[in-house]
Amino acid sequence: MEGLASAGQMAAMQAAAPDRPKIVARDINVYYGEKQALQHVDLDVIAHSVTALIGPSGCGKSTFLRCLNRMNDVIEGCRVVGDIRMDGQDIYDPKLDVVQLRARVGMVFQKPNPFPKSIYDNVAYGPRIHGLTRGKAEADAVVEGSLRRAGLWEEVKDRLSEAGTGLSGGQQQRLCIARAIAVSPEVILMDEPCSALDPIATARIEELIDELRANYTIVIVTHSMQQAARVSQKTAFFHLGILVETGDTEQIFTNPRDERTQGYITGRFG
């Protein structure tokens, strides 16, 4: 009974604060060697929503995305200055375990990149190395659950031992999403997840993104403004390393405040 009550209270608390920020980024500056790629970026990522980062090539949107799970750490000469907190915790704290952080903040890339292993192992690998599953039965359950959430289970349940690389592009991308959610992340970062997919596979991923929002916080970089408009609740427009404008997606696409945003979304420069 007690457990039920607290779950109810939690739900009530979440309903009462629908715009709770999951990630708060303040004064983010990123340098690649001498070159500054991001300048003074302040952005809140709202929990259980999809935030789209848009802007022309080289505007810094992918750089910002990679700050959120410290993927920039692995880039030579890249330096991140500023404060990024997830649920109040500084993710650039030197004592923080980056591997743990990346389990909490998963990532899906532009090109589907399944491991050259079976469909089953692609999903089971992460939970196993993070010690989230013990034994075959637990691993089976996580694999099935993740593939179901990624909308892939029905298509692959009879051939889990086949190579993940043998799937179609859209299926591979959903496999990568299944792999990302297998370790129960809180946030999923997506870097142009549909740019290598056909329109039908894209629609399935977009539908999936909308479903995943209930359980995860999603940040997506996309070059397709229609996609940003379709899948996100919040949109942030970057230009020349500056966060120009951020707001409700509806507002950004119908009535942007800044001239530069207007110019970009209406196809007048970019």
Add this chain to the structure above:
Amino acid sequence: MAPAHEHIVRSFDENLEQLRQTIVRMGGMAESQLARAIQALSRRDAALAGEVVRDDSAIDRLEHELSHQAVTLLALRQPMGVDLREVVSALKVSSDIERIGDYAANVAKRAIALSQLPPVKPAYAVPRLARLAQDIFKEALDAYVHRDPVRAIDVWRRDEEVDEVYTGLFRELLTYMMEDPRNISPCTHLMFIAKNVERIGDHATNIAETVHYLVKGTPIAGGRPKGDASSFEVVEPPKEA
């Protein structure tokens, strides 16, 4: 104001320009229809009124053309921001203009009936009201053409004048009808004409509201002043001597 720079894809600009041109043509036609309807009414010219009734279908055809242009543009260009507002506004303004065209034709129809009845005095006051509405409609179209939100707000306020004159006319017509039952037939026609003209003023303010939304992205703030009190008018018949 639309951004000064042009689209990277030039044919997109051409499509938007085509949309604006269609609205301008529709507006010009509706203005001329209204002007001719008023002229037919004040000169008791049934032949001219007949032409106005006949020509209304040209505005309807342009409205269909505009819907087609707008839907095509939405489907093929997926406009955003001010471009999206441009397309949505064109659709709204075109249906307002189409309605104004209908009302002009209605005025003309009743002008034909009136030309066959003996003249009554309020027949001179109605064209005055009509010219006021015509003026406001013209201003609304100018605000659209020049993307001028200040002018739009001005039009939006001025509709109050039409409403006030309409309320006065309503009382006047009732009084004439009570004085002599032979006035009832022409005065009823005039009453409907006045109502049509008053509705033209309302559609002109709709256009003004759309222009404001198109340019600013927000509706005009606050409530519109309303002068039409005719719904509450009561005129007592004269006491029997």
